[in-house]
Amino acid sequence: MVQSSKKIQGVPEPTIRRMPSYLAYAEGLLRKGQQFVSSTQIANYMNIDPTQVTKDLSYTAIVGKTRVGYEVKALVDVLSDFLGFTIMDNAFLVGAGSLGSALLHDSGLSHFGLNIVAAFDVNSSTIGKKINDIEVFHIDQFRDLSQEMNVIMGIITVPAENAQTVADLMVAWGIKAIWNFTPARIKVPEDIIVQNTTLYSNLAIIFNKLHSERKEAL
Numbered sequence: 231m232v233q234s235s236k237k238i239q240g241v242p243e244p245t246i247r248r249m250p251s252y253l254a255y256a257e258g259l260l261r262k263g264q265q266f267v268s269s270t271q272i273a274n275y276m277n278i279d280p281t282q283v284t285k286d287l288s289y290t291a292i293v294g295k296t297r298v299g300y301e302v303k304a305l306v307d308v309l310s311d312f313l314g315f316t317i318m319d320n321a322f323l324v325g326a327g328s329l330g331s332a333l334l335h336d337s338g339l340s341h342f343g344l345n346i347v348a349a350f351d352v353n354s355s356t357i358g359k360k361i362n363d364i365e366v367f368h369i370d371q372f373r374d375l376s377q378e379m380n381v382i383m384g385i386i387t388v389p390a391e392n393a394q395t396v397a398d399l400m401v402a403w404g405i406k407a408i409w410n411f412t413p414a415r416i417k418v419p420e421d422i423i424v425q426n427t428t429l430y431s432n433l434a435i436i437f438n439k440l441h442s443e444r445k446e447a448l
């Protein structure tokens with residue numbers, strides 16, 4: 231990931247957000263046996279302007295061919311490499327409850343280059359169990375295991391009030407990037423990458439659009 235994140239420095243975030251969709255689309259075409267894809271085809275799929283597609287892809291090493299477009303196989307390889315999906319990064323997950331267990335079951339994460347190697351909890355009924363073959367340890371073992379395993383990413387799925395304590399622990403034991411699923415806003419040193427993710431803000435946007443459409447229809 232270190233190598234890849236260096237490569238994607240300076241690329242606008244909206245571009246990075248679109249890249250996994252470009253990749254998923256190209257992978258689908260590859261499975262269907264399509265050899266080339268034009269920026270217009272990609273743009274139609276994405277519902278954006280073709281010039282935006284060309285601009286986004288110009289940040290990668292892919293070069294389109296006149297009239298035929300991009301070679302699909304090359305596009306898959308270049309995008310996978312660009313996004314760092316070809317490099318597996320090890321992660322620890324803290325909080326093996328409802329959401330944590332769902333993430334531990336998600337095989338899609340490893341497809342995208344994230345390998346959760348251990349989970350941690352404080353609940354004695356969970357500790358010692360395996361969820362999707364991933365062992366759940368007591369949080370007190372975080373320190374020893376982080377020194378043993380080459381882990382650079384931490385996933386936080388504990389109740390919001392415990393998020394900062396967990397983040398502090400992660401930073402103290404060498405975690406470089408934190409994926410925070412709690413609604414808490416954690417404070418970490420500047421060199422630590424934090425990504426906050428919440429389904430609920432997306433839901434709020436859906437409701438907002440839905441309700442404003444309803445109002446317009448009245």
Ligand SMILES: NC(=O)c1ccc[n+]([C@@H]2O[C@H](COP(=O)([O-])OP(=O)(O)OC[C@H]3O[C@@H](n4cnc5c(N)ncnc54)[C@H](O)[C@@H]3O)[C@@H](O)[C@H]2O)c1
Binds near residue numbers: 324330369395413430
């Ligand atoms: N981002 C999202 O879209 C989204 C969706 C659902 C839930 N959440 C958030 O995810 C978090 C977990 O939600 P849940 O429904 O899975 O809760 P949960 O109660 O099912 O799971 C929380 C787990 O964390 C463990 N835990 C508590 N303190 C801990 C600590 N200090 N160290 C290690 N483990 C600890 C608990 O024992 C429990 O197993 C909450 O903050 C919730 O708001 C976010």
